[in-house]
Amino acid sequence: MKTTDVPRYTPDWLELRESADAAARSPELIEELRPRLSGPPLVIHDLGCGTGSMGRWLAPRLSGPQLWILHDRDPDLLDRAALRMPRAATDGSRIAIATARGDLKRLTASTLDGASLVTASALLDVLTAEEVDGIAAACAAAQCPALLALSVVGRVEITPADPLDAEIAEAFNAHQRRGDLVGPDAMAVASETFARYGATVRTHASPWTLGADHAALTAEWLRGWVGAAVEHRPELAGRAEAYLRRRLAIAATGALRVVVHHRDLLALPASRTLGAAA
Numbered sequence: 697m698k699t700t701d702v703p704r705y706t707p708d709w710l711e712l713r714e715s716a717d718a719a720a721r722s723p724e725l726i727e728e729l730r731p732r733l734s735g736p737p738l739v740i741h742d743l744g745c746g747t748g749s750m751g752r753w754l755a756p757r758l759s760g761p762q763l764w765i766l767h768d769r770d771p772d773l774l775d776r777a778a779l780r781m782p783r784a785a786t787d788g789s790r791i792a793i794a795t796a797r798g799d800l801k802r803l804t805a806s807t808l809d810g811a812s813l814v815t816a817s818a819l820l821d822v823l824t825a826e827e828v829d830g831i832a833a834a835c836a837a838a839q840c841p842a843l844l845a846l847s848v849v850g851r852v853e854i855t856p857a858d859p860l861d862a863e864i865a866e867a868f869n870a871h872q873r874r875g876d877l878v879g880p881d882a883m884a885v886a887s888e889t890f891a892r893y894g895a896t897v898r899t900h901a902s903p904w905t906l907g908a909d910h911a912a913l914t915a916e917w918l919r920g921w922v923g924a925a926v927e928h929r930p931e932l933a934g935r936a937e938a939y940l941r942r943r944l945a946i947a948a949t950g951a952l953r954v955v956v957h958h959r960d961l962l963a964l965p966a967s968r969t970l971g972a973a974a
Contacts, residue, residue, distance in 0.1 A: 707747055707776060709920075712913050714749045717817060721845045722900035725962040726757055732841050732964050734812050737761035737792075741808060743800060743816040743831070744768055748777030750817040750845065759787040765794045767803075800827055805837030813841050820847040820882040820961070821872060828878060828886050835963065836893035842963040846902055848872065850880025852921075853955040856946070860939045867925035867932060874928070883959045894966035902958045908950030917956070918943050 738758060742751050745766040755762060762785055768774045774795045781793050796807075800823070808814065814835055820828060835842045850869045854861055872879030878886075887897045906914045922940045926933050946952040 707773065709916065710747045710749065710773075712916055714747075714752075716904045716906065716910060716913055717749055717846055718753050720902040720904050720958060721753060721817070722902050722960040723757070725843060725898060725900050725960055726754070728898055729813070729841060729843060729962055729964075730758075733758070735760060735762075736789075737763050738812040739763045739765070739810050740813045740815060741765045741767060741811055742777075743803070743814060744819040745777045746773050746817075748780050750815055751777065751781050753817075754815060754843075755782050755791055756786050759785050759789065761785070761789045762791045763794065764791060765796055767796045767798065767800075769797060769799060771797055801830060803830060803834045805834050808834055808838035808840050811838055811840040813843060815843045815845070817845040818847070820844050820886050821879050822877060823882070824876045825878055825885050825889070826876075828882070828889050832886070832889045832893050832895070832963070835890070836895065836965060839965045841965060842890070842895075843960070844886065844963075845960040846958045847882040847886070847961065848880050849883055849957045849959055851957040853953075853957075854943075855953040856951075858939065858942065860935060863932070864922060864925045864936065864939065867929040868921055871924040871928035883961060886961055886963075890961075890963035895963040896966070898962045898964075899959045900962075902960045904954070904956040904958065906954040906956070907952075911947060911950065914947045914952060914954055915944055917954070918947065 738760060740762060742764060745751065745768050748766065751764050751766065755764065764781060766774055766777050774797055778793050778795050781791065783791050785791055852865050869880050883899060887899065890897050918940060922936050926936045943952065
């Protein structure tokens with residue numbers, strides 16, 4: 697499966713999940729990253745930027761002038777992201793924005809010339825191993841760190857439990873691996889790949905914890921989770937429809953708790969000429 701075949705994500709879905717993403721991402725990895733950032737200015741490439749939620753989360757956590765280069769294949773999402781990026785860092789320094797429309801297969805060391813950081817959110821698990829290798833190779837050649845957040849790991853906890861939970865989860869995970877996508881194996885694949893290029897790799901848990909305060913997100917996530925499972929295993933359709941009704945009814949009361957497990961990854965290049973830290 698090529699990157700260009702990956703389903704487009706709607707702005708509504710990306711907006712709905714932004715607060716949960718922000719709460720889940722690992723600030724601990726940023727502290728490890730800071731001493732390895734070169735600048736000023738910091739030059740940050742945001743891959744598959746969507747509506748720009750990663751930039752809105754990370755840019756205020758870095759000091760000094762920044763140039764964010766937003767990458768996405770969807771021009772509408774690029775426009776939304778550029779408009780909504782912060783224009784000043786936490787210390788008041790200027791943040792400049794540029795956009796780059798295109799396929800990740802075009803990412804090379806020359807694309808990353810002068811880059812301080814490559815970042816992405818909820819991207820790795822919708823790539824193939826070849827595409828992960830391309831990102832790791834480009835980062836290694838450019839001697840650029842990578843901070844890649846919110847990759848699913850194939851584990852979901854739902855309370856109260858239901859007899860169909862495990863079967864739906866298994867079918868969903870299989871759907872995530874369709875067409876050679878790494879899916880829930882993203883962390884293992886990316887960790888091994890970046891390490892093969894000489895990077896030091898750190899990972900940190902970044903789970904969504906959804907409860908009564910996230911009713912709309914929980915309902916939409918449930919619909920997508922069950923829908924993907926049925927797409928992979930159509931024979932589940934009848935039981936899955938009843939399952940979804942049960943789950944949505946409990947969620948509507950505020951009594952459903954869902955933990956969707958993710959991990960964040962930081963890859964630090966083997967060597968780098970250090971500049972001013974952020």
